[in-house]
Amino acid sequence: MVTVLYIGGLGRSGSTLVERLAGQLPGACAVGEIVHLWQRGVTEDERCGCGTAFAQCSFWQQAGKTAFGGWDEIDPGRVAALRARVDRNRFVPRLAARPAGTGLAGTGPAGTGPAPALAEYMSYYTRLYAAVAEVSGARLVIDSSKHPSLAHCLRRQGGVDLRVLHLVRDSRAVAYSWGRAVRRPDTDRQSYMTRYSPAVAAAQWNGQNAAFHLLRGVPVMRLRYEDVVAAPEAAVRRIAAFSGLPAPGRLAFLGAGWAELEPGHSVSGNPMRFATGKIAIRPDERWRADLPAGPRREVTALTSPLLAAYGYLGSRR
Numbered sequence: 001m002v003t004v005l006y007i008g009g010l011g012r013s014g015s016t017l018v019e020r021l022a023g024q025l026p027g028a029c030a031v032g033e034i035v036h037l038w039q040r041g042v043t044e045d046e047r048c049g050c051g052t053a054f055a056q057c058s059f060w061q062q063a064g065k066t067a068f069g070g071w072d073e074i075d076p077g078r079v080a081a082l083r084a085r086v087d088r089n090r091f092v093p094r095l096a097a098r099p100a101g102t103g104l105a106g107t108g109p110a111g112t113g114p115a116p117a118l119a120e121y122m123s124y125y126t127r128l129y130a131a132v133a134e135v136s137g138a139r140l141v142i143d144s145s146k147h148p149s150l151a152h153c154l155r156r157q158g159g160v161d162l163r164v165l166h167l168v169r170d171s172r173a174v175a176y177s178w179g180r181a182v183r184r185p186d187t188d189r190q191s192y193m194t195r196y197s198p199a200v201a202a203a204q205w206n207g208q209n210a211a212f213h214l215l216r217g218v219p220v221m222r223l224r225y226e227d228v229v230a231a232p233e234a235a236v237r238r239i240a241a242f243s244g245l246p247a248p249g250r251l252a253f254l255g256a257g258w259a260e261l262e263p264g265h266s267v268s269g270n271p272m273r274f275a276t277g278k279i280a281i282r283p284d285e286r287w288r289a290d291l292p293a294g295p296r297r298e299v300t301a302l303t304s305p306l307l308a309a310y311g312y313l314g315s316r317r
């Protein structure tokens with residue numbers, strides 16, 4: 001059974017950096033946001049993290065052959081239809097209500113409810129994870145899809161040794177980031193990342209983070225992005241231990257305030273998935289100066305219970 005480290009949390013919480021760092025560990029293979037592979041990779045042929053178009057990337061061609069006999073053999077529209085039936089954040093309470101690995105035995109009388117759809121939907125993921133492990137030779141596959149509903153689907157269906165890394169970041173920093181216009185370098189078309197108002201970002205931050213507190217029966221490790229940036233090596237070693245990887249020796253790819261990144265095959269994610277070579281790792285505190293007082297108060301008030309739980313409202317903050 002393949003071990004999958006699923007990085008969850010709201011977007012703009014630093015998951016791409018954490019994925020890239022963890023992907024440098026011996027025995028790990030980071031593949032980006034698999035939830036978007038079917039549409040953005042298979043259908044739209046967006047660029048892989050290695051820089052080539054998905055259809056030209058030999059790693060993904062090999063993985064597609066191993067998993068499905070080739071990408072032509074699957075219908076991405078079918079995956080999207082299944083996702084609409086089972087993998088929605090509003091289904092999280094229902095998915096969370098039953099024990100891990102109960103899969104088909106889960107919901108409704110036989111032949112009704114979403115259980116067969118869940119099994120079929122999950123089969124695409126479990127086959128692909130196994131293929132990635134086989135093609136890369138890695139024992140750990142890192143999927144940074146982030147969405148809580150997919151983590152709940154994986155928990156429910158079983159079939160993989162699932163470990164969930166719940167990445168959190170200060171809601172004010174996250175709201176500031178969602179308010180900025182960021183170009184997507186993933187395609188040749190003019191394309192920008194989605195933007196949220198402060199109130200919407202705060203509501204998303206509450207909902208997505210809370211959903212990870214409902215995961216039961218699978219290992220969950222909570223990690224603050226700010227702690228990763230302050231002490232990357234300690235964070236990466238914690239992730240290795242949590243993922244069941246042997247304790248790594250010297251981490252030559254990490255230094256004080258920098259990391260040296262090999263090209264990867266991240267299929268979707270933040271633009272920094274394309275970064276290679278030496279990159280700086282430093283706190284991004286722009287929100288403190290640039291998020292106006294009104295939105296800042298609003299976001300703080302709306303998110304204060306979890307902000308406090310994660311230690312963001314202490315004296316230091």
Ligand SMILES: [Zn+2]
Pocket residue numbers: 048049050051052057058059060264265266
């Ligand atoms: Zn590639």
